[in-house]
Amino acid sequence: VAVPPAFLADVVAVVGPAHALVDHGVVASYETDWTGRFVGRAPAVVRPSSTAEVAGVLAVCREHGVAVVPQGGNTGLVGGSVPLHGEVVLSLRRLTALQAVDVDAGQVTAGAGVSVADVQSAAARAGWAYGVDLASRESATVGGTVATNAGGIRVLRYGDTRAQVLGVEAVLGTGAVVSHTGGLLKDNTGYHLPSLLCGSEGTLGVVTAVRLALVPPDPARAVALLAFDRPAAAVTAANELRRTLRPLSAAELFTDDGLSLVTRHFGLARPFPGSYGAYLLVESSAASDPTDELAAAVRSLGGVADVAVAGTPGQAAALWRLREAHTEAINALGAPHKLDVTLPAAALGEFVERVPGLVRGLAPGARCFLFGHAADGNVHVNVTGLGPDDETVDGAVFELVAASGGSISAEHGIGAAKRRWLHLARTDAEIATFAAIKGALDPDRVLNPHVLLPEPS
Amino acid sequence: VAVPPAFLADVVAVVGPAHALVDHGVVASYETDWTGRFVGRAPAVVRPSSTAEVAGVLAVCREHGVAVVPQGGNTGLVGGSVPLHGEVVLSLRRLTALQAVDVDAGQVTAGAGVSVADVQSAAARAGWAYGVDLASRESATVGGTVATNAGGIRVLRYGDTRAQVLGVEAVLGTGAVVSHTGGLLKDNTGYHLPSLLCGSEGTLGVVTAVRLALVPPDPARAVALLAFDRPAAAVTAANELRRTLRPLSAAELFTDDGLSLVTRHFGLARPFPGSYGAYLLVESSAASDPTDELAAAVRSLGGVADVAVAGTPGQAAALWRLREAHTEAINALGAPHKLDVTLPAAALGEFVERVPGLVRGLAPGARCFLFGHAADGNVHVNVTGLGPDDETVDGAVFELVAASGGSISAEHGIGAAKRRWLHLARTDAEIATFAAIKGALDPDRVLNPHVLLPEPS
Numbered sequence: 001v002a003v004p005p006a007f008l009a010d011v012v013a014v015v016g017p018a019h020a021l022v023d024h025g026v027v028a029s030y031e032t033d034w035t036g037r038f039v040g041r042a043p044a045v046v047r048p049s050s051t052a053e054v055a056g057v058l059a060v061c062r063e064h065g066v067a068v069v070p071q072g073g074n075t076g077l078v079g080g081s082v083p084l085h086g087e088v089v090l091s092l093r094r095l096t097a098l099q100a101v102d103v104d105a106g107q108v109t110a111g112a113g114v115s116v117a118d119v120q121s122a123a124a125r126a127g128w129a130y131g132v133d134l135a136s137r138e139s140a141t142v143g144g145t146v147a148t149n150a151g152g153i154r155v156l157r158y159g160d161t162r163a164q165v166l167g168v169e170a171v172l173g174t175g176a177v178v179s180h181t182g183g184l185l186k187d188n189t190g191y192h193l194p195s196l197l198c199g200s201e202g203t204l205g206v207v208t209a210v211r212l213a214l215v216p217p218d219p220a221r222a223v224a225l226l227a228f229d230r231p232a233a234a235v236t237a238a239n240e241l242r243r244t245l246r247p248l249s250a251a252e253l254f255t256d257d258g259l260s261l262v263t264r265h266f267g268l269a270r271p272f273p274g275s276y277g278a279y280l281l282v283e284s285s286a287a288s289d290p291t292d293e294l295a296a297a298v299r300s301l302g303g304v305a306d307v308a309v310a311g312t313p314g315q316a317a318a319l320w321r322l323r324e325a326h327t328e329a330i331n332a333l334g335a336p337h338k339l340d341v342t343l344p345a346a347a348l349g350e351f352v353e354r355v356p357g358l359v360r361g362l363a364p365g366a367r368c369f370l371f372g373h374a375a376d377g378n379v380h381v382n383v384t385g386l387g388p389d390d391e392t393v394d395g396a397v398f399e400l401v402a403a404s405g406g407s408i409s410a411e412h413g414i415g416a417a418k419r420r421w422l423h424l425a426r427t428d429a430e431i432a433t434f435a436a437i438k439g440a441l442d443p444d445r446v447l448n449p450h451v452l453l454p455e456p457s
Numbered sequence: 458v459a460v461p462p463a464f465l466a467d468v469v470a471v472v473g474p475a476h477a478l479v480d481h482g483v484v485a486s487y488e489t490d491w492t493g494r495f496v497g498r499a500p501a502v503v504r505p506s507s508t509a510e511v512a513g514v515l516a517v518c519r520e521h522g523v524a525v526v527p528q529g530g531n532t533g534l535v536g537g538s539v540p541l542h543g544e545v546v547l548s549l550r551r552l553t554a555l556q557a558v559d560v561d562a563g564q565v566t567a568g569a570g571v572s573v574a575d576v577q578s579a580a581a582r583a584g585w586a587y588g589v590d591l592a593s594r595e596s597a598t599v600g601g602t603v604a605t606n607a608g609g610i611r612v613l614r615y616g617d618t619r620a621q622v623l624g625v626e627a628v629l630g631t632g633a634v635v636s637h638t639g640g641l642l643k644d645n646t647g648y649h650l651p652s653l654l655c656g657s658e659g660t661l662g663v664v665t666a667v668r669l670a671l672v673p674p675d676p677a678r679a680v681a682l683l684a685f686d687r688p689a690a691a692v693t694a695a696n697e698l699r700r701t702l703r704p705l706s707a708a709e710l711f712t713d714d715g716l717s718l719v720t721r722h723f724g725l726a727r728p729f730p731g732s733y734g735a736y737l738l739v740e741s742s743a744a745s746d747p748t749d750e751l752a753a754a755v756r757s758l759g760g761v762a763d764v765a766v767a768g769t770p771g772q773a774a775a776l777w778r779l780r781e782a783h784t785e786a787i788n789a790l791g792a793p794h795k796l797d798v799t800l801p802a803a804a805l806g807e808f809v810e811r812v813p814g815l816v817r818g819l820a821p822g823a824r825c826f827l828f829g830h831a832a833d834g835n836v837h838v839n840v841t842g843l844g845p846d847d848e849t850v851d852g853a854v855f856e857l858v859a860a861s862g863g864s865i866s867a868e869h870g871i872g873a874a875k876r877r878w879l880h881l882a883r884t885d886a887e888i889a890t891f892a893a894i895k896g897a898l899d900p901d902r903v904l905n906p907h908v909l910l911p912e913p914s
């Protein structure tokens with residue numbers, strides 16, 4: 001892969017020689033995504049330190065016809081931020097400015113390169129909390145989570161990333177630099193660019209800073225792990241809890257295959273003497289101890305085979321570990337195919353029970369782990385033992401999802417991984433509409449041109 | 458105003474002769490906005506009854522180069538849905554399909570012509586509530602409130618209309634019919650058209666149906682009216698309550714001028730023996746009676762001169778009437794200029810105290826009433842006694858807002874009324890970006906081409 005020599009010189013003039021990386025040993029660390037399944041080659045990695053430098057770099061890209069892949073913490077799971085077509089990597093990790101929390105308003109402005117964990121910490125120090133949390137919090141950046149509209153384990157309570165974004169600063173593909181980060185709660189003065197950029201996967205603009213709404217902290221938590229004979233019973237319970245337990249802050253599903261993998265891989269104790277068909281990690285958080293409400297809601301559920309209630313914060317963390325460690329334990333088996341899907345509430349139970357057999361039938365040597373955010377209708381189907389380019393299972397699962405009225409991407413995005421199945425989720429009219437927006441805001445196709453949408457015909 | 462004769466024939470072929478209205482007596486009722494300040498002339502009013510008919514009408518418009526103004530309940534306040542430039546009125550009031558509430562999901566799909574009140578009623582019958590409420594609930598339609606991203610009296614608690622919209626069906630200016638109303642809570646499969654269309658004021662697409670998220674009902678309410686010596690003290694109290702009283706569901710400000718006008722106009726009793734500089738209507742709503750929490754929060758406030766706590770639902774309604782009747786009482790004085798603005802929390806108190814003097818200095822014969830949603834930073838500056846085209850006061854108020862870091866439109870939109878001041882709220886780069894989006898989704902400029910954005914140069 002190569003870029004015109006004059007391109008590099010022009011980029012160096014913008015960011016300085018130390019931040020236009022071409023040494024392959026250095027560049028390589030930006031070329032592989034977190035799953036290890038998506039590996040590209042980049043002629044260079046450019047690391048601007050300000051919105052003005054981002055604008056300068058993109059102007060050079062437009063001039064030379066060079067495309068970039070914006071990259072934050074590189075924790076994406078759909079190949080959306082690695083240079084699969086020889087793009088230049090535009091790393092936003094140096095945009096680490098984190099303004100003081102506006103304590104009265106409950107808001108903060110963060111640069112794209114600030115990690116989610118650092119936003120959480122800053123919020124906590126100011127007496128607030130950030131409504132987004134996910135297992136990759138230490139590495140995932142604000143910019144990346146906005147570009148992908150990241151979900152995570154608090155969507156049930158606070159909504160997705162889009163719901164937290166009050167304003168953005170961004171450089172669009174047209175070269176326009178837009179900045180509207182005053183944080184006004186009501187502001188109907190034109191099209192809502194924050195919502196449009198959120199989830200656009202770096203194809204319309206490069207988000208450089210974000211004004212985020214914070215939420216009041218809920219210091220008191222109650223956590224319990226529930227066991228069920230069948231996944232469908234756990235899903236039914238999650239939907240019931242969504243109605244009966246306020247505030248329910250998490251209802252996370254996993255199966256015995258996943259629990260066994262995690263406990264063996266990390267040498268953890270199993271939570272119950274016996275094995276069950278499915279588990280549901282339930283959390284309620286509030287201003288005062290919600291344990292009684294949680295216990296009452298659990299008692300009124302049907303189909304619960306066993307219950308472990310955390311009596312201490314350490315026990316709660318241990319239960320959460322069983323869920324959060326899934327990703328790492330599965331990755332240790334080899335790069336998985338990660339199929340992140342939403343099903344309608346009424347269809348989720350059947351889906352969860354049907355998928356393992358579907359996978360076995362198509363790929364007898366594969367292993368299949370299902371876990372996720374049951375009360376959101378969102379499960380992650382992780383399949384190991386498939387070649388990176390063997391997409392038979394992916395396609396079959398996505399077709400089942402679409403036939404059930406679900407979505408082929410709940411929270412990871414389309415990226416490169418699911419691009420060929422976008423038609424299962426969206427009509428031709430919708431895809432044409434997206435393409436028209438792409439054409440308006442990135443007419444020269446310098447921004448992540450090979451993800452999300454089909455190539456222009 | 459006129460349209461090509463063939464246009465009318467083609468429209469009649471789509472909607473039938475009974476729904477292409479040209480009789481001036483009938484058309485006139487669609488030509489004047491609710492304030493009476495904005496009066497246009499339309500060659501015809503077209504009333505489609507389905508998404509397919511809307512698509513058919515817009516195809517005829519594109520073919521003949523005829524622009525439309527989409528109109529719902531015609532309760533807008535910025536001249537955004539009346540034919541000020543001789544446009545055809547596209548009335549969506551016949552799109553009244555209201556699907557059964559999905560009780561498990563807490564969602565409902567409503568046609569654009571369904572009133573907000575009817576959504577509220579349907580939600581309540583199903584054990585849910587709709588998070589948007591506003592004084593014009595009986596007339597305002599779902600489509601209109603989505604097109605303007607309506608706010609109202611529950612934004613503090615549940616967010617604006619955009620926050621309720623899970624999916625839309627719409628006909629875009631390109632002719633594309635998009636429909637994505639499955640209501641999945643997590644669905645990252647492309648650009649978020651619901652958020653883009655919400656607040657676009659009918660300039661990008663005609664929303665024909667909406668999938669709305671409902672909220673759990675809070676049957677128990679506590680309402681109090683607080684009196685303060687000065688408006689700034691009331692604003693300070695509202696900001697304090699936003700932090701201390703959970704769940705605060707309303708904090709509505711008005712002044713003694715407004716209270717006196719309302720009590721005289723409707724023959725209502727005054728709530729206190731004395732007169733005060735400002736009043737704050739405070740409401741808390743919850744699953745169980747929040748009166749104690751409300752009383753405790755009020756006791757800890759500084760600067761409260763008097764308090765009236767509603768002891769019965771009737772008393773609560775009477776206190777709310779004092780606030781909600783402002784609009785009608787002011788309108789009875791003559792068509793007001795309605796300046797709906799947001800100020801940063803720290804600037805709102807000074808703004809509220811400064812504006813009456815500013816107005817007096819510029820227009821000695823005018824009367825000025827300020828009221829609104831204090832905890833959102835949103836006040837409505839209503840000025841009567843000005844000619845419809847005398848915009849001296851409007852401009853001065855908007856410039857003060859912009860200089861204070863505020864927004865010239867909190868919840869009403871830009872429409873025709875504030876179009877010439879959009880540059881106070883948005884940079885050239887932002888306006889150019891909006892224009893690029895408009896160009897992509899309505900390339901033939903058939904959708905409300907004379908609101909929100911400047912004319913193309």
